[in-house]
Every structure is written in structure tokens, then in C-alpha cells.
Amino acid sequence: DVKVTQSSRYLVKRTGEKVFLECVQDMDHENMFWYRQDPGLGLRLIYFSYDVKMKEKGDIPEGYSVSREKKERFSLILESASTNQTSMYLCASSLKATRPFRELFFGEGSRLTVL
């Protein structure tokens, strides 16, 4: 059973703080993704990684960075949190393949509130 685990389910931070969101998967997946989920806006891709130390920007990378030092772990970093980054953050992983595209397995989400 594929497991994607996000270490923090709920976080409350202050504006300007540095925030780390951690995600670990146990299925040896090459691809890992970070999305944010907002009502009315759906899921928007922040960053993704297709291999260790490799990363690509998604649709909304501004204000975020990522780290993938090990295959199973993908971290999302908010260098200086702002109130407009209050959101639900979803991590996902998948096997690496272009056709057919492989199923994404999601974590439970990390709800971040920035005050």
C-alpha cells in the first residue's frame, strides 16, 4: 500500500517566519510533487522533482523553494512566510513515466495558517 506521509498536519506561523513542510514516500517513486489547494482555485502545482537533487518549477513557484536530497523525501520551504501563503499543501508521488502517465498518490495534506 503506497504511503505518502506529510509530517505536519496543521501549522500556524507568523509573517516572515521560515517554514518547512516535509513529505516522505515509501514506494521508491521517482516523481514527487507539491501542490497547494485553495477553494475555487483547485490544485496548483508549486514544484516537482523527477529525481534526487532535481527540481522543476510548477505554475506558482514564487515564494517557495524545494529540496530533494534523498529519493523518498521532498521538502517545501517558505523562506519568508506571508499571509497569502495560508493554504492546504498537498504532497504527491508517482512512478516516472510519460505515457501512460502514472497515478499520483497523495498525502493527507498540511494546513498552514500564516498570521
Add this chain to the structure above:
Amino acid sequence: AQRVTQPEKLLSVFKGAPVELKCNYSYSGSPELFWYVQYSRQRLQLLLRHISRESIKGFTADLNKGETSFHLKKPFAQEEDSAMYYCALPSITGANSKLTFGKGITLSVRP
């Protein structure tokens, strides 16, 4: 550019009524399309993909290339179908690929 459009935000029906959740796409080439579902307090998960041509939990979705649509249908809705539904389309960038989601639609099935 690849794009997925879900034109409605909310669909509310009574139990036993038919359901159609709309999804339109913009894609050059032969698309792959997916429906993901998120039930209350559960993680987002795959519901079905068009290449499988299967029915999951009574839901089906047919790819209509002429209308560039991939609508999700169920003839008789159940209360347990209440959830958030997302249509999704992969886009390939070089040797890599990512999944683009629509804005989602909330399905509410009333008793």
C-alpha cells in the same frame, strides 16, 4: 497550452438522480485524462482514467475528442458520492511530466 476547465463549482442533486460533472480540455495531440476524488477528511485519490475504460463506483467518463470533453457520469447518485471531484490532464515537458488539475467541483447528494 494544456488546460482543464471545470465550468461549475457545485452540483447538488437528490439521491437516485443522474449526475454529470463537466470537464473540458485544451490539448494538442492525443490526451490522457483523469478524474480524482476527495471525500471528506480523506486524501485525494484517483477515481478513474480514460485509458482504462472502466466503471468505478458506478462512474464512467468518455473522452469526446470532437467536443474536447471528459465528463464524469453516474446514472443514480448515492449519498456517499458527495465529495470534491477534479479533472486532470498530464503535460509533458521534455522527459518529464506533470499533472494539471481543474478547479474542482463539489458534488452534494441529498437524501
